[in-house]
Each structure stands twice: as C-alpha cells, then as structure tokens.
Amino acid sequence: MSRAYHTRNFDDGLFLAIARKLFVVLPHPPFLWATGEKIGCIERERQALLKFKEDITDEYGVLSSWGGEEEKRDCCKWRGVGCDNITGHVTSLNLHSSPLYEHHFTPLIGKLQGLVPDGFRKMSALTNLVLSRNQLEGGIPRSLGEMCSLHTLDLCHNNLTGELSDLTRNLYGRTESSLEILRLCQNQLRGSLTDIARFSSLRELDISNNQLNGSLPESIGFLSKLDYFDVSFNSLQGLVSGGHFSNLSKLKHLDLSYNSLVLRFKSDWDPAFQLNNIHLSSCHLGPCFPKWLRTQIKVRLLDISSASISDTVPNWFCNLLPKLAFLNISHNLMRGTLPDFSSVDAVDTFPGFDLSFNRFEGLLPAFPFNTASLILSNNLFSGPLICNIVGKALSFLDLSNNLLTGQLPNCFMNWSTLVVLNLANNNLSGEIPSSVGSLFSLQTLSLNKNSLYGELPMSLKNCSMLQFLDLSRNQLSGEIPAWIGESLSSLMFLSLKSNEFIGSIPLHLCQLTNLRILDLSQNTISGAIPKCLNNLTTMVRKGEAETIIDNLYLTSMRCGAIFSGRYYINKAWVGWKGRDYEYERYLGLLRVIDFAGNNLSGEIPEEITGLLGLVALNLSRNNLTGVIPQTIGLLKSLESLDLSGNQFYGAIPVTMGDLNFLSYLNVAYNNLSGQIPSSTQLQSFDASAFIGNPALCGLPVTNKCLGGDLPQNPVMNDVIQDNQETVHEFSDWFYTGMGNGFCVFFCGLSGALLLIRSWRHAYFQFLDGSWGLLSRYWQLIRLDKNHCQTLAVRF
Incomplete structure (x- = not known):
C-alpha cells in the first residue's frame, strides 16, 4: 500500500522567491x-x-x-x-x-x-x-x-x-x-516572538523551522503591513484568538502549522483579511468545522489537516473555492457524505484534493474536470470505481483502504497522465484491464489486497517508468512474465506475494538493477533459485542516503502565479523478522529478497551471498536442499535470515557467527547436524530457532555435544586433523630428545660428583632448595603439551 505525504508547499507568496x-x-x-x-x-x-x-x-x-x-x-x-x-x-x-x-x-x-x-x-x-x-x-x-x-x-x-x-x-x-x-x-x-512587533514596517516574516517556544503574542496584530506570516514547524503553544489578527488587513499568507496552538474564534468572527494561502495543519481547530472560513473567498491553498475536526463538511464550503489549487482536510474525523466538488470553478488551476484518513462514506463524488491529484484513501467510500470521477488531467489517484467493489473499469486510457494509481485494500474483483498499458507515465501501481484474478496483461510492459509495483494478496495466476525484467527496468519495489503464480522464477528478473525489494513469497513457484541474482546491483550496494520511494508532483496555475509541490510517499508491507511490517519513511533503505512459501528446489546459489547490501533473506518453507553456503558470512548487513522448513543438511557454517547485525535467525526443521558454532551472535538466539534438527548439539539447544563432536565442516576438519598430527609428531620428538639428553647429562654429572667432594656437597644443597622449582617445571611442560593440543583443536 502507499499513501500521500506532503513535504513541500510553493504558493504564490513564495513564487518570487522561487523565481529568484x-x-x-x-x-x-x-x-x-x-x-x-x-x-x-x-x-x-x-x-x-x-x-x-x-x-x-x-x-x-x-x-x-x-x-x-x-x-x-x-x-x-x-x-x-x-x-x-x-x-x-x-x-x-x-x-x-x-x-x-x-x-x-x-x-x-x-x-x-x-x-x-x-x-x-x-x-x-x-x-x-x-x-x-x-x-x-x-x-x-x-x-x-x-x-x-x-x-x-x-x-x-x-x-x-x-x-x-x-x-x-x-x-x-x-x-x-x-x-x-x-x-x-x-x-x-x-x-519567543515577544520582540518581533517592534519591526513595524515588516511585510514578510518567516521564522519557520526553528526551535521557538512560548505563545503567539497578540502584539503580532500591530504589524499592520504584514502580508506574509510563517511560524510553522516550531514548538509554539497556547490560545490564538481574533485579537491576534485585528489589524492584519493586508495578510495574504498565514502558516501556523505544526505547532501546538489552539485556535478559538467567536462564531460570528469576520476577519479583516482575505487570505490566499491558509496552513493550519496540526493546530487545534475542532471539533466543529471552522465557520470563519466562509468569509475567505479568495483561497487558493487550504490545509486544515490533523486539526481535530469531527464535523461534517458544510454545503457552503465548495462555493468558497473558486480559485482552488490545493485542499487538504486529511487526518481528521470528518464524517458523512461529501458535497459535489465538480462545481468548483478552478479554471486557472489543476487542483489537488487530499481528504484521506477521515470517515467519509457513500459513493465516490465527482471532482473538477481538471483535478490533478485526488487522495481519498482510508475512508468508507463504497460502490464501484467510476470513470468520470475526474477528467484527463489526473496525475495522482489514491483510493486505497476503502470499501470499493466491482471490477476495474477498462477506461484507464482516459487517465493517460497518471503517475500514481493506488487502489489497494478494497473489494475489487475481475481481471486487470488491458487499458492499464496506456498509462505511459505511471510510476506507482498498487493493487494489493483485492480479489483480482487472471494473468497479468501483456500491455503492462508499456509502463516502462514503473518504480513501484505491488500486486500482492490477490488471486493472480499464470507464470511470472519475463517482460517484467525486460521492460520495467526502473522497478525499485516488486511484490507478487500471496497469489497463484506457477512456473519458475524467470532469469530476466536479474535485469532489474534498480530493485531494492523482491517479494515472490506464498505462490506455487517451482524450480531453482536463479544464480544471476547477484546482477541486482542495487542490492550489492549497502543502503543509500535516500530512505523513501516517492514521486514528486506539482500543482500550478497555468499563468505561473502559484506553485504547489507535493511528495507522494509509497508505503508497503514487507516480511521482516518473522512478521509483516508496514514501511513508509524507510522503505527505500531496505534490501529484501523473500521467496518463502513456494516449491523451490535445489541448492542456495553461492552467488546470492554477493548481495552485500541485503538486510533480509527469507527462503523458508520450500524444498531446498544442500548445505548452507560457507560464504554466508559475507552478508555483513544481514539482519533477518529465515531458512526454516527446507531440507538443508550438514553443519551450520562457522562464518554465520560473523553476522554481527543478525537479530533474527530461523533454521528450524531442516536436517542440520553437528555443533552450533560458538559465537556471541548465534548463542543469543532462542533454542526455537534451531528446533527440528535433532542432530544439532551445543548451546542454545539442549543436546550436548560429545567430546569428539565438531562442526562437520570438511575444510575445517582437514585443518584440525593436520594440526593434531603435527602435535603428535612434536610430542614424539620432544620426549625422545629429552630421554637421550637426560642420559648423557646424568652420566657426566654422576662421575664429577664421585670425584670432587666440594661439588658433591654444593649439589645436595642445591637439590634441597630447588626441588619444588623442578616439580613446577615438569608441570609446566605437561601443561604446555596439553595447551598445544587444545590450540590445534580450537583452530
């Protein structure tokens, strides 16, 4: 799924600044x-x-x-x-x-x-x-x-x-x-802002995006020449009333958004200004719909999102937006049905509407013919998707998380300018119509969690600009088309999860060099894992600074008098550490391959360990066999690894203990054997991560390893055997040389003691004082022999 998230506003008050x-x-x-x-x-x-x-x-x-x-x-x-x-x-x-x-x-x-x-x-x-x-x-x-x-x-x-x-x-x-x-x-x-009122000649005051606190002083009302006022993205709090704006008759741009201000005006308040741009997001305006807006007949941009409004939209509201460029009333608790917005006379604009995250219900209403963006997600709209909801200027359409029913209409050729199409999490059915291939500018297509069936239309390969394709949780069938890899080379996100796809993974998917997330899990895909996956070069590189997968769109007047810039940030469910999580702001950082729940066979190709940026790998619940590659330790960025429910055998590679960022591991229900390698990382996991492998021993499982049990790694076993043979050869040489040398020394010393009395007396005094030292010396020799053997075994 994906939704809109707005991070830039360029309006007529800023037009000259942008031009400069x-x-x-x-x-x-x-x-x-x-x-x-x-x-x-x-x-x-x-x-x-x-x-x-x-x-x-x-x-x-x-x-x-x-x-x-x-x-x-x-x-x-x-x-x-x-x-x-x-x-x-x-x-x-x-x-x-x-x-x-x-x-x-x-x-x-x-x-x-x-x-x-x-x-x-x-x-x-x-x-x-x-x-x-x-x-x-x-x-x-x-x-x-x-x-x-x-x-x-x-x-x-x-x-x-x-x-x-x-x-x-x-x-x-x-x-x-x-x-x-x-x-x-x-x-x-x-x-605070207490001293600002001294600048009596100010026409423009922008102190946004700082760390200002305190309240908004009423002395702001003394700035009678002010036409642009922006204190957004600070920590201001307190009450704002009509007295703050009593003398601001020239004010055109007002931005108090993203503070903790409470706006309380009398029901009959008639402000002295006529605003063009109103930004009050995250201010407390509710619970009633602000009646003073009825006086503002020149509004081009209105943002009262997240304003704690739980009222209905009054019928008079549409008549007050003749020059609308963008309307954002999202993230409130507004309810009821919407008025007919198609009567809005937005001749000189390509307006955008964000009414998401409310409780609007009923059939989809009509909007102006030249609407550029329409975001109605997370509401209670029902009925079919109609072709005449908007005209041909539409670039962004998000109707996700509603109650829409019926088949997808075969009229996408009417919206050839679409950049984003998100119909996720509805009750839509039928096949994906071939007219979707006429969306040549499409960058995001999200149809997940519906009841769509049939094969993917070949016309979809015409959407060569696609970056985000989420068709998961449907009933789509057939083989995964090779043309996805051949024609959709810009893809960053591809999810076909939880469908009915069959056949093998096409090698052509390895051509998707921009791909960050590949999810083919929970299908009926068979065959081997392609060895060419190391051609997914974006997964070879570690996470880049760009954390989001988004689309930029502009809403502007034809005469160039107003700019309105928005970002649509894609959001998706990703399998992560044994559960599904919804990611948005950090989706672009992930590097994920998920092939779980299929019928894949064969071994894990060693080439997959060349994807050095991979943070999650899930191959669970397949028919894979062979040993876990010794090079698994190269995946230094790996945080989640799930190989459970396969037929892997042999030892767990010692190199797996080098995965310092690994916080989730599951190798349960395989045929693994031998001692679990000793490392701080592997011993930190619960025993359930290794269950169903009865031949495994050592912590954290309860099976104790016998004295001779070692990880059954053929390369390491050869090294250990060679070192043990070296220890035995050293021991034989050491003791043979020691014996011969002792005999020569004993005979020479005995003869001298028999012939020279003073030597004999001094010798026995020496033995009396040094016997303990000699005993400790022999103990050290024995310990040194054992230590050599121990080192060889550990190595």
Missing part, C-alpha cells in the same frame, strides 16, 4: 546587474566586501570573481553584488545557495561557511542582503542594526543559533523602521 532561486545559474541575477561602467564601486565598500570574503570559508569558489587584482577592481561586477548605477553604492548582496527541490537535485553552487561577517557598517546603502542556504553559524552581527537602508534580510537555511531576541536586538535602531522582509527560517533559533 532560479537565477542562481546566472553569473549575476538580472535585477542585480550594475550598468554604470564609468561609476564602478566605491573603494571603502570594495574593501568591506574583501574583508567579508576573508571572514568566511569558501571551499567551492563561490566568490572566485572577488579579488584585489586590477582586472577585478570593479566590485559591481562581482558575483552576487548589485550597485546603484548612479551613485556606485553597493545596494544588494545575494549569495544564497540552493536548488529548487533539495530532495531530488544537487546544489548548483557551493555553500559559504563560518560566522555571519561583521563588516556591513561600511556599506551604508545596502538594501538587500541574501545569504540564505549556506552553512553560516552564530548570530546576527550588530553592524546590521546600523544600516538605515536595509529592507530585506534573508538568512534562511543556515545554522544560526541562540535566542531569537538576541538576534533581533542587533537589528534595533535605524533598521527597526526600515526592515520590510525578514527571513530566518530553517535555523536553530530558540526563544
């Missing part, structure tokens, strides 16, 4: 060019910029155009520097570093590191300072507070620390009345 970020590929952003060739920059400001360069770390050469050489004398031509073409003063400094979507793209330029430089007082005409998306740390220098012309300060996406009040205090003075745009988002700032 696109200019990063140019030598100078167009609006920062200096056109006065004869004027040039002012020398003291040039020196201030050079000092700025000295105070930071520039490993990537972002400031390579800055320098003291004669050919670089005009600082107005330096990268990111903008000057007034009449006075020559530096007016703009834009050194932000960022891709548009960090999750999928790499940065276009490097990042500056170090403290925010303290040398701006010499650039008195500076109006715009943009240092966002770098690795700057520390606080805001006091010199910024002396800049009477500064009206834009953007330090978002850095590592700034400390109290917010300490940072804003450095901006007091002349800056207090001039600053219009303040962006401090994505840092590590602490403290």
Whole structure:
C-alpha cells in the first residue's frame, strides 16, 4: 500500500522567491546587474566586501570573481553584488545557495561557511542582503542594526543559533523602521516572538523551522503591513484568538502549522483579511468545522489537516473555492457524505484534493474536470470505481483502504497522465484491464489486497517508468512474465506475494538493477533459485542516503502565479523478522529478497551471498536442499535470515557467527547436524530457532555435544586433523630428545660428583632448595603439551 505525504508547499507568496532561486545559474541575477561602467564601486565598500570574503570559508569558489587584482577592481561586477548605477553604492548582496527541490537535485553552487561577517557598517546603502542556504553559524552581527537602508534580510537555511531576541536586538535602531522582509527560517533559533512587533514596517516574516517556544503574542496584530506570516514547524503553544489578527488587513499568507496552538474564534468572527494561502495543519481547530472560513473567498491553498475536526463538511464550503489549487482536510474525523466538488470553478488551476484518513462514506463524488491529484484513501467510500470521477488531467489517484467493489473499469486510457494509481485494500474483483498499458507515465501501481484474478496483461510492459509495483494478496495466476525484467527496468519495489503464480522464477528478473525489494513469497513457484541474482546491483550496494520511494508532483496555475509541490510517499508491507511490517519513511533503505512459501528446489546459489547490501533473506518453507553456503558470512548487513522448513543438511557454517547485525535467525526443521558454532551472535538466539534438527548439539539447544563432536565442516576438519598430527609428531620428538639428553647429562654429572667432594656437597644443597622449582617445571611442560593440543583443536 502507499499513501500521500506532503513535504513541500510553493504558493504564490513564495513564487518570487522561487523565481529568484532560479537565477542562481546566472553569473549575476538580472535585477542585480550594475550598468554604470564609468561609476564602478566605491573603494571603502570594495574593501568591506574583501574583508567579508576573508571572514568566511569558501571551499567551492563561490566568490572566485572577488579579488584585489586590477582586472577585478570593479566590485559591481562581482558575483552576487548589485550597485546603484548612479551613485556606485553597493545596494544588494545575494549569495544564497540552493536548488529548487533539495530532495531530488544537487546544489548548483557551493555553500559559504563560518560566522555571519561583521563588516556591513561600511556599506551604508545596502538594501538587500541574501545569504540564505549556506552553512553560516552564530548570530546576527550588530553592524546590521546600523544600516538605515536595509529592507530585506534573508538568512534562511543556515545554522544560526541562540535566542531569537538576541538576534533581533542587533537589528534595533535605524533598521527597526526600515526592515520590510525578514527571513530566518530553517535555523536553530530558540526563544519567543515577544520582540518581533517592534519591526513595524515588516511585510514578510518567516521564522519557520526553528526551535521557538512560548505563545503567539497578540502584539503580532500591530504589524499592520504584514502580508506574509510563517511560524510553522516550531514548538509554539497556547490560545490564538481574533485579537491576534485585528489589524492584519493586508495578510495574504498565514502558516501556523505544526505547532501546538489552539485556535478559538467567536462564531460570528469576520476577519479583516482575505487570505490566499491558509496552513493550519496540526493546530487545534475542532471539533466543529471552522465557520470563519466562509468569509475567505479568495483561497487558493487550504490545509486544515490533523486539526481535530469531527464535523461534517458544510454545503457552503465548495462555493468558497473558486480559485482552488490545493485542499487538504486529511487526518481528521470528518464524517458523512461529501458535497459535489465538480462545481468548483478552478479554471486557472489543476487542483489537488487530499481528504484521506477521515470517515467519509457513500459513493465516490465527482471532482473538477481538471483535478490533478485526488487522495481519498482510508475512508468508507463504497460502490464501484467510476470513470468520470475526474477528467484527463489526473496525475495522482489514491483510493486505497476503502470499501470499493466491482471490477476495474477498462477506461484507464482516459487517465493517460497518471503517475500514481493506488487502489489497494478494497473489494475489487475481475481481471486487470488491458487499458492499464496506456498509462505511459505511471510510476506507482498498487493493487494489493483485492480479489483480482487472471494473468497479468501483456500491455503492462508499456509502463516502462514503473518504480513501484505491488500486486500482492490477490488471486493472480499464470507464470511470472519475463517482460517484467525486460521492460520495467526502473522497478525499485516488486511484490507478487500471496497469489497463484506457477512456473519458475524467470532469469530476466536479474535485469532489474534498480530493485531494492523482491517479494515472490506464498505462490506455487517451482524450480531453482536463479544464480544471476547477484546482477541486482542495487542490492550489492549497502543502503543509500535516500530512505523513501516517492514521486514528486506539482500543482500550478497555468499563468505561473502559484506553485504547489507535493511528495507522494509509497508505503508497503514487507516480511521482516518473522512478521509483516508496514514501511513508509524507510522503505527505500531496505534490501529484501523473500521467496518463502513456494516449491523451490535445489541448492542456495553461492552467488546470492554477493548481495552485500541485503538486510533480509527469507527462503523458508520450500524444498531446498544442500548445505548452507560457507560464504554466508559475507552478508555483513544481514539482519533477518529465515531458512526454516527446507531440507538443508550438514553443519551450520562457522562464518554465520560473523553476522554481527543478525537479530533474527530461523533454521528450524531442516536436517542440520553437528555443533552450533560458538559465537556471541548465534548463542543469543532462542533454542526455537534451531528446533527440528535433532542432530544439532551445543548451546542454545539442549543436546550436548560429545567430546569428539565438531562442526562437520570438511575444510575445517582437514585443518584440525593436520594440526593434531603435527602435535603428535612434536610430542614424539620432544620426549625422545629429552630421554637421550637426560642420559648423557646424568652420566657426566654422576662421575664429577664421585670425584670432587666440594661439588658433591654444593649439589645436595642445591637439590634441597630447588626441588619444588623442578616439580613446577615438569608441570609446566605437561601443561604446555596439553595447551598445544587444545590450540590445534580450537583452530
């Protein structure tokens, strides 16, 4: 299964910011060019910029155009520097570093590191300072507070620390009345918002994604010029009432989401603003549906998800969304039937709807013809899937975890732009229609846990962009098609679990070099395990940084006035450590092969131990035979290994004790024999992991090994036998030499003692004092012989 998860929002309030970020590929952003060739920059400001360069770390050469050489004398031509073409003063400094979507793209330029430089007082005409998306740390220098012309300060996406009040205090003075745009988002700032109201000229305030706490002060209402306000993803708490917004008549963008705020407004509250974008996710708005929304007739994006609303959707609601771009009312307890959304006049948009995780029931309602994404999962919708639910602009359709019935309609050609189709966990039946092959852009197809039957349509091979294919828990039959490996080369996830597939595993599956998870368990597949599985190169590499398997989609106005970016994160059930678990955020980290519950025969191919990134291997309940490969110890990342219910024989390889991450092991009900290798890892498992192998002995099972019992490993047995023979040869040589030497020594010493009296007297005194020492010496010789034999056996 899979569901939607939204992590990015780009709306009209951010459109200009996004456009500015696109200019990063140019030598100078167009609006920062200096056109006065004869004027040039002012020398003291040039020196201030050079000092700025000295105070930071520039490993990537972002400031390579800055320098003291004669050919670089005009600082107005330096990268990111903008000057007034009449006075020559530096007016703009834009050194932000960022891709548009960090999750999928790499940065276009490097990042500056170090403290925010303290040398701006010499650039008195500076109006715009943009240092966002770098690795700057520390606080805001006091010199910024002396800049009477500064009206834009953007330090978002850095590592700034400390109290917010300490940072804003450095901006007091002349800056207090001039600053219009303040962006401090994505840092590590602490403290409260009590001092923000002093910046009376603010039009845009973004302090999102920090560590701010306390309540939202009512003094925010004094910022009468504010049109953009974002404090999302902090730890703010307390009550928010109409008084907080009493003077904010120009407010267009409001984002209070992902805090612990409680919004309580009077039933007749008529706000002074007309919002375009409303983000109140995870704020407490319920239990009733917010009536004040009835006054907001210009809304383009509305997110009131996870807001503790347990009411029905009022009929008037649809009439208030004439320019809707995205609606998210998911993760509430809303109930009843939905109104007809098809009347929404969204002419200039491709709207998206997320109504998931509620209690809506009845037949599927109709939506606007140009709907781009529709997520209705985890509700109580019933009846058939109808073709006219939306028009041809649909890219994302998730109706999973409902009560839909009937056959899949053969009308997928009407949705040729689909990227995600998730109909999992319903009561759908019949065959998969051939029209599914017309979904050329499809990346996710999830039909698991239905009652679908028949063979896979060959037309599905046309969906060459598929990354996620989950057809598990159905009644699909026939052989696994070879074209899956030939045509669906982008697959990362493939699950055909719990169906009625027959035949052998096609060798063509080894061509799926991007595959992370392969689950063919609980079918009637026979034949041998392919030796070519080591061609699954993504499983050879250990888990990469990318933890999720997702799809990015955009909802935007045709005129380009609004961006709305979303991620759809796939979710699936994966067999793990003897149980099934549902994974989402970390699904992309797993490397799993599950062939359990089939009729596979033959041996485990040694090539499978070349999949060094494998974390779970399940071959249980088959007819496999032979010995467990000695190279099993190469799978250092393995955490779960299940070989139970087969016909494996011989010893458990000693190398299995080297699997340091192994936390689940099951080799029960085989024909294994010999001593369980001694290792901290293997002895930590319960005896039930080895049950059904009566010839196994040693801990943790109760069967004790006899003195001569050793792991029946032919290679190790030869080594042990050779070492034992070496010990015997050494013993024979040692004692023979000892005897001959003793005879010569005894005869010579006896003759001397008989002839020389003083020697004889001293000798007997020596024996009297050293007899104990000689006794201990002979004991050490005997122990050394036994120790040699012991070492040989252990080796």
